[in-house]
Amino acid sequence: xxxxxxxxxxxxxxxxxxxxxxxxxxDKNFANSGDKIATQIAPLIGGAIxxxxxxxxxxxxxxxxxxxxxxxxxxxxxxxxxxxxxxxxQIQHGLSVNxxxxxxxxxxxxxxxxxxxxxxxxxxxxxxxLLIDKESGSLLCKVEDENASLTDADMxxxxxxxxxxxxxxxxxxxxxxxxxxxIEYGGxxxxxxxxxYSYLAVIVExxxxxxxxxxxxxxxxxxxxxxxDDIKNFNGNFELFPKEAIKTEMLALLKEESAQSEPEDKKIxxxxxxxxxxLIGYFSYLFYQDYQDENYxxxxxxxxxxxxxxxxxxxxxxVDNKVATITGRLPFKYHKDLVEKxxxxxxxxxxxxxxxxxxxxxxxxxQVSANIAYLLKGLNLNKxxxxxxxFDYNKLALNGYVTNKETKEKLLKALKTIQGIQTIEDHxxxxxxxxxxxLYFKTASSELNNxxxxxxxxxxxxxxxxxxxxxxxxxxxSDMVGExxxxxxxxxxxxxxxxxxxxxxxxxxxEINTEIFDxxxxxxxxxxxxxxxxxxxxALESKKSHV
Numbered sequence: 169x170x171x172x173x174x175x176x177x178x179x180x181x182x183x184x185x186x187x188x189x190x191x192x193x194x195d196k197n198f199a200n201s202g203d204k205i206a207t208q209i210a211p212l213i214g215g216a217i218x219x220x221x222x223x224x225x226x227x228x229x230x231x232x233x234x235x236x237x238x239x240x241x242x243x244x245x246x247x248x249x250x251x252x253x254x255x256x257x258q259i260q261h262g263l264s265v266n267x268x269x270x271x272x273x274x275x276x277x278x279x280x281x282x283x284x285x286x287x288x289x290x291x292x293x294x295x296x297x298l299l300i301d302k303e304s305g306s307l308l309c310k311v312e313d314e315n316a317s318l319t320d321a322d323m324x325x326x327x328x329x330x331x332x333x334x335x336x337x338x339x340x341x342x343x344x345x346x347x348x349x350x351i352e353y354g355g356x357x358x359x360x361x362x363x364x365y366s367y368l369a370v371i372v373e374x375x376x377x378x379x380x381x382x383x384x385x386x387x388x389x390x391x392x393x394x395x396x397d398d399i400k401n402f403n404g405n406f407e408l409f410p411k412e413a414i415k416t417e418m419l420a421l422l423k424e425e426s427a428q429s430e431p432e433d434k435k436i437x438x439x440x441x442x443x444x445x446x447l448i449g450y451f452s453y454l455f456y457q458d459y460q461d462e463n464y465x466x467x468x469x470x471x472x473x474x475x476x477x478x479x480x481x482x483x484x485x486x487v488d489n490k491v492a493t494i495t496g497r498l499p500f501k502y503h504k505d506l507v508e509k510x511x512x513x514x515x516x517x518x519x520x521x522x523x524x525x526x527x528x529x530x531x532x533x534x535q536v537s538a539n540i541a542y543l544l545k546g547l548n549l550n551k552x553x554x555x556x557x558x559f560d561y562n563k564l565a566l567n568g569y570v571t572n573k574e575t576k577e578k579l580l581k582a583l584k585t586i587q588g589i590q591t592i593e594d595h596x597x598x599x600x601x602x603x604x605x606x607l608y609f610k611t612a613s614s615e616l617n618n619x620x621x622x623x624x625x626x627x628x629x630x631x632x633x634x635x636x637x638x639x640x641x642x643x644x645x646s647d648m649v650g651e652x653x654x655x656x657x658x659x660x661x662x663x664x665x666x667x668x669x670x671x672x673x674x675x676x677x678x679e680i681n682t683e684i685f686d687x688x689x690x691x692x693x694x695x696x697x698x699x700x701x702x703x704x705x706x707a708l709e710s711k712k713s714h715v
Contacts, residue, residue, distance in 0.1 A: 297421045298369040299391065299414060301402060308366065308399065309411050311418045361388050365400045370421060383421065391417050461487040464514065468492060471510045478506060480533035480561050483524070490518040497527045533561045536588035540564065543582055552601040552634040562590040569599035571634035600638035601630050604707035608699055614661035616669060624666065627706065628673045639679040639709045642666055646686050647694045647701035659684045662704055
């Protein structure tokens with residue numbers, strides 16, 4: 169049975185009956201499933217905005233302007249305030265080391281100090297770049313660094329199309345005019361470079377400088393040159409669009425750039441070469457001046473050391489820029505004037521500052537040294553004494569030897585009476601004089617012959633002159649002819665004869681040590697040389713001490 173078509177009046181009655189029920193169901197479903205509805209509608213918003221921009225662009229601009237215009241104004245104002253604050257801080261420290269460095273750097277680089285100051289106050293870093301179709305607002309290609317994260321680049325591209333309309337309205341009216349527009353927010357900005365059918369939106373962290381803008385323009389020019397027709401004929405089909413090739417060109421934007429970079433064809437300022445040369449010349453002059461001053465000091469010190477009158481004193485010499493300053497302490501004005509005369513022999517000195525002080529309480533070291541030499545010369549007249557000295561003002565060092573302790577003590581006592589000697593370093597040895605002789609006797613005889621007496625008198629004289637107390641050694645040997653007892657008795661008689669002679673001559677008090685051997689001396693053959701076998705050896709025993 170065919171269905172009967174409802175009349176308009178019946179439709180109206182049915183609509184009036186169902187409308188309250190349907191509205192309540194929609195409200196209830198929206199309240200219970202708000203999140204689900206938002207999730208389902210979200211994918212449609214981007215396309216809706218793009219369609220709205222195509223058909224009613226001015227309406228979108230009017231709707232966003234009250235919010236975006238105020239926001240942009242606040243961000244631009246805040247950014248300018250921060251930049252001015254940084255510049256003011258730099259100006260307040262205008263006399264600092266960094267300011268001087270900046271002035272020199274500006275001269276070397278050939279730029280103004282203001283531009284360099286602005287570059288120092290900002291550090292630009294490109295975080296991401298979007299290539300957007302101008303007509304539809306579609307995102308053609310994007311690149312971003314590892315720290316950036318554009319979760320909805322399509323949405324951002326659509327919003328950029330709307331924002332760009334009231335920021336750069338004149339772009340569409342003149343497709344051949346490539347002018348840069350930008351949106352600032354906080355410490356970041358979006359730089360917009362437009363072409364005929366697309367524009368490049370670059371997100372920059374920090375305040376960009378001239379090289380940043382040139383880099384963006386250069387990148388867009390390369391993209392238009394190679395892929396302009398593909399962008400112009402883009403109909404939404406990304407399978408035929410060279411997205412990867414364009415992305416490769418855009419990746420160049422993410423490379424680190426330096427605010428200090430210079431154009432390749434920029435001429436190098438002559439100051440870049442002149443300044444180092446001036447510095448090298450200045451330091452070379454300083455080194456040469458120090459070298460000259462050091463030579464002057466050596467020449468003056470050599471002259472003083474070669475003067476016997478001045479050499480005992482400590483005189484300091486300092487030469488600075490050919491000006492000599494002499495300091496020290498001297499006993500008489502005569503010595504100070506002598507220094508002046510010596511310095512007159514040094515050619516090339518600009519001036520001489522003689523700051524030597526006269527100290528009359530000082531003893532003339534030359535006189536002190538002469539007194540020491542006179543005393544030691546008398547002591548050394550005895551060939552058994554040998555003492556030398558070294559006198560460095562106030563300090564005396566003695567080296568050598570004497571024959572007895574008494575002589576040494578008398579010497580030290582006499583030296584202490586000489587004014588000008590404060591300390592004495594004693595390295596004197598008490599050393600016995602050397603003496604030894606061999607006395608020979610006839611067979612079975614203990615009588616001293618004339619030769620033996622002369623040798624013993626020589627020993628007596630040495631002991632008397634040197635006043636040595638060293639022991640006397642007497643050693644008797646045998647020719648081994650006859651009985652041993654007989655030979656020993658004969659040897660004792662010979663030793664006694666020697667002792668008696670020594671005591672009779674000078675009443676010597678030296679200790680006498682005797683030894684009797686029943687054999688000849690070492691190296692003597694009694695059969696071949698019997699007279700040498702029965703000899704008596706007499707000597708002063710060696711004795712050294714530091715008393």
